[in-house]
Structure formats: structure tokens, C-alpha cells
Amino acid sequence: MARPLRARIDLDAVREHYRFAKRLAPRARALAVVKANAYGHGAIAIARALAREADGFAVACVEEALELRESGISAPILLLDGIFSPAELPLIDDARLTPVVHSWPQLEWLRQARPRHRIDCWLKMDSGMHRMGFAPTDFAPAYAALAECRQIGTIVLMSHFARADEPEHPFTARQLHCFEQVCQHLSAPRSLANSAALLSCARSHADWTRPGIMLYGVSPMLHPHPLAASLRPAMTLETALISVREVDAGEPIGYGGRFVCERPTRVGVAAVGYADGYPRHAIDGAPVAVKGQLTRLIGRVSMDLITIDLNGIANAAIGDPVELWGRQVSATALAQASGTIAYQLFTNLNRRVPVVYEGIA
Missing domain, CATH: 3.20.20.10 (Alanine racemase)
Incomplete structure (x- = not known):
């Protein structure tokens, strides 16, 4: 697969x-x-x-x-x-x-x-x-x-x-x-x-x-603008969960133990990392969507993987879809949580990320 x-x-x-x-x-x-x-x-x-x-x-x-x-x-x-x-x-x-x-x-x-x-x-x-x-x-x-x-x-x-x-x-x-x-x-x-x-x-x-x-489909404005409201993202970056595990309260997640679970936490691992162009400096709490529901990044971004808080995502399982940015997760919001701009997210995508075009005339 x-x-x-x-x-x-x-x-x-x-x-x-x-x-x-x-x-x-x-x-x-x-x-x-x-x-x-x-x-x-x-x-x-x-x-x-x-x-x-x-x-x-x-x-x-x-x-x-x-x-x-x-x-x-x-x-x-x-x-x-x-x-x-x-x-x-x-x-x-x-x-x-x-x-x-x-x-x-x-x-x-x-x-x-x-x-x-x-x-x-x-x-x-x-x-x-x-x-x-x-x-x-x-x-x-x-x-x-x-x-x-x-x-x-x-x-x-x-x-x-x-x-x-x-x-x-x-x-x-x-x-x-x-x-x-x-x-x-x-x-x-x-x-x-x-x-x-x-x-x-x-x-x-x-x-x-x-x-x-x-x-x-990204607004160039620093703040919401009425004319920009009609723009819709042309790119959706998506992946899937490849691991789900239960982690006890007080346990750290990922490299450096940056995030420590405040309570028993269901942790998902998704197949994407900074080698793909996902921002390495994304903070704990950066937005991500699983099965169409918004949740948060927890733990430091790895080369090929990220870890996600699945508490509140009912029955989340291996293979479930994860949106990194697109219609559900604003690229601008992720960029702000990573100390950058949406332009850089898009241009940093690595060649190992397959691209699928929809709406070909």
C-alpha cells in the first residue's frame, strides 16, 4: 500500500x-x-x-x-x-x-x-x-x-x-x-x-x-476582507492515520518531550513530516482535521510523521483521513501557528508528495 x-x-x-x-x-x-x-x-x-x-x-x-x-x-x-x-x-x-x-x-x-x-x-x-x-x-x-x-x-x-x-x-x-x-x-x-x-x-x-x-484560494490580506471571502483553497494536503495508541497522563510525546499529556490521551500518528514540507516549527495546538473534525497537533514534527490529539474524535482508527490544510484547515491558520505564511507552506512541498489534479478541462 x-x-x-x-x-x-x-x-x-x-x-x-x-x-x-x-x-x-x-x-x-x-x-x-x-x-x-x-x-x-x-x-x-x-x-x-x-x-x-x-x-x-x-x-x-x-x-x-x-x-x-x-x-x-x-x-x-x-x-x-x-x-x-x-x-x-x-x-x-x-x-x-x-x-x-x-x-x-x-x-x-x-x-x-x-x-x-x-x-x-x-x-x-x-x-x-x-x-x-x-x-x-x-x-x-x-x-x-x-x-x-x-x-x-x-x-x-x-x-x-x-x-x-x-x-x-x-x-x-x-x-x-x-x-x-x-x-x-x-x-x-x-x-x-x-x-x-x-x-x-x-x-x-x-x-x-x-x-x-x-x-x-488564499487571502493576501492580513485581516479578514469581504472580497476575500469568496476565495476557496485550491490545494488540499491530506494523509491518513497510520498508528493509534493510548498514552497516560504525564507522559511526553515525540522528540524532546515537548508536549506532555495533561490527561489520558488517544494519540494518532499521521504520515507527513518536515521532509514533505510540513512546517517543522508548528506549535502544539496547530490545527489539523481527522475524519472532518478539527483537532490539534501535539508533539514536535518529525521528518516523516506528526502526532495528533484524538481525544474527542470518536472511533478514530488507522486509515482515517487527515487534512493538513485545505477546506477544513486554513493554510493561513497553520502558517500562523508555525511562524510563517501560507506562501511558504505551498512552495515548500517536497517532490515526494504526489500531486493529483481535479477539474482538468
């Missing part, structure tokens, strides 16, 4: 969320962000599921883009990190990729390039996040330098928000004002809105949006 751990991916949910993103910004086109293997959901499968309706896709780097091209994806693909060296330009030219340009060296590599096709580019401004992008004072000169290149096609102006997941915080408005002031005399399409801004800042929707985590 195979190990019972698997990840189920609901492709219908991903399609629904992309359509939701389009409804939120009906005048904009939307790039589906599928970087980092589609946030752990499988970039090729997700891109194929969206291929008939997505306006394009966004990835981090050339390697991720070429994987999509080789799988038959012909839509525009944006390279969010841009070009790492001039040696990538022939690949970008051949695969008709669109790089983000966020620095003078990248711009100069493009100016010196002699591609067979005109290269579309997205020009990035640092409007306050201070991670990548041209300073506001350099942005118009950078645009002018890029626009005069005969080998450059369409240019989209972009920036990225640092705190759009906090709708009440004034920093997003500050970034938006900076971007609008600098770009007011530049005649080019614009892109600002990530998932959080799509939900919380209609003023930022512009010509292109970039939905990411919301495609996978």
Missing part, C-alpha cells in the same frame, strides 16, 4: 479565482502569476488550466518561462526578476519573453542587443518598497532611453506595493501617488495591482493586474 500523503489541486477553483480577478478590474488585462511552480501548485498544470482565458503569465526567471513554453504555453510571459545577464537575451528573443527592466545595467544590455524580434519590456519604478526598480528621479530618463531603442517593442510601466495587504495603512496611497506623479506625462500602459491591491485598492488596477496568491 502506498504512503497515503498527497496534494489535491482543484483546477476549477483556480479558474474561478482568475475570473474573479478579471471581474474586480474589468478594464484591465491580468497576468496569472505562476512563479515558484505556481506557488507549489504546479506551473505547467496551472498554466494549461488557464491557457484559454489568461491574458498572460508571470514567472520569476527564464528557466520558469522556458518550462511553460516547452509545455505548449504561447501566451505572453513576463519575467518578474528581469534579465540576470546578457547571455539570456538570445533565449528571451527565441521564446518571445517579456523581461522586467529594473536597473541601468539591464537597460544597457537591451540597448546593445540585436534580437531577431522586437522585445516587449516592463519598466519598474521603486515607488517606496526599496527592493528593485528605478528611483523616481531616474524613471522618466530610463523610459526615454528604452523607448528610443528600435529593438524594443511595447513598454509597460510598473511598480510593486509593499503594504497593500494592510488597506488602512497610508503607505500604499503614498506609493500610488509617487507612481502617478512620475508617470503622468509618460504615454504607456501601467501595472501596479497584485492580489492584495486587486481586492483593496481599485485606484491601482490600471491596465494590467498581477493576481498571484489569490488564484490559489
